[in-house]
Amino acid sequence: MMENSSDHRLSSPAAARNRDPILAVLREVLPSRGKVLEIASGSGEHALHFARHLPDLLWQPSDPDPAALASIAAWRDSESLDNLLEPVRLNVVETPWPEQECDALICINMIHIAPWEATEALFAGAGDMLDRGGVLYLYGPFKRAGRHTAASNAAFDDTLRRRDPRWGIRDLNDVEALAHEHGLGIERIVEMPANNLSVVLRRREGAA
Template identity: 55%
Template structure:
């Protein structure tokens, strides 16, 4: 069983070849970057899991030149898009994308100083989130962050109608998808050796979560 692809990626336009565009990227990248400046180390390797179009990788590598960015995805079309954006950007700290399925028993990376995963947890089966934590525990040293971004349900917090509608649409598309509860993800984190370090409220009813190995 493989991690989900991203069928809503659209072409970046005529003449763009393999480049794809994720509309949400332009809306959320600055808010995510503001959090990343606080939680990422000043230098080292950031492994981005499920990089999608590759636009986030370019934006963050350009804004954080002290870090080396390693994008990845399980989907061939996404990998081609990431490579096309990477080739256009020509950033010295942005690596070629690698094939990585979060559900895989082994990942093609020996270690990382941080791991970032944007908008995967709700558009993939739960096994992908389990794999993300299990494999991240092998790659990260104590204190190194695992950062997730996306929508989550939280006990004691009112759920936005837009998130309820989004969850319903996801489950209609694939019964294994859907917005997860922060409590369930935090319990998985604890079971794999992580502690929830920070929760940042983000625009459009999203959260950025940072976990660190205990």
């Protein structure tokens, strides 16, 4: 990510490329009204874009990194949107989370650049916070049945694991098993640009 020379706003070319395809899926799966908690909001560009185009949803960005929080706040200050809240510091592995109520969670490009424990914590938090029918939306690269979906993803996975052996592209079978433990089920998988997937999970009606 690059920082704007005049303020704290970070800019991610990937966020600019994928925001509209993601928005198209979110329009179909998020509730018409309510509160959305975004985990690992990064630069804050997604939060601004989604809040702008989904005005009936209250958008709560979050991140554990101080530079990201400053960037999110700076993007928020650049445009007056009543439905975009101030960012909160949230590290999924630290409990309790500062946000305890929401109607949906979204997490974009996080679980492959964090230890598996972060994914476990994300699903535990989603299971606790979401009512029946609530949505957890994931975006990023995934393996399917233990295999990469593209050679570029395999190369990316190698790069991630060299940076930190705890990181890496996750297998959808493992994600689904973890979801089941926390009362969530995969409702929809949408193929996205650049060999990414949108994975839509929903709190099961029969979950406790």
